[in-house]
Amino acid sequence: MARVAPSLYDKIFMPEAQPLKRWFPRRKVNLPCTVIWQDRQVRGKTVDVSYAGIGILLAEAVDVNAEMQVQMPEGIRLRVRPVYLEQANGERNLMGCRIEFIEHGEPQWMNLCYVPRW
8 A cells, every 4th residue: 555645634633733842953052152232242151052043041131132143162153133031040141042144154053053853
């Protein structure tokens, strides 16, 4: 018996089908970085990365909703927009950002975000 590919109807309406929580999986990465916006710079460390976003643990509290630049090792420079800010460990701040544009180091960024699927 030949196997037939499931139709679009089956993919959408199958009761056991679950929508994806994320388009791209996160990868745990701990690298130093600098977050820059307007006339401020704050040091931090990456918590996780994906092709579409980055989580950063900042050394100090920030209250910003503007586009920022994130500089990382290997010449990676990203243009990001904050999605959430939350307090972590009572003293540091966790910031989640959406990647707007990869300004420099795109091949290095893609290698950093790669998550093999088995």
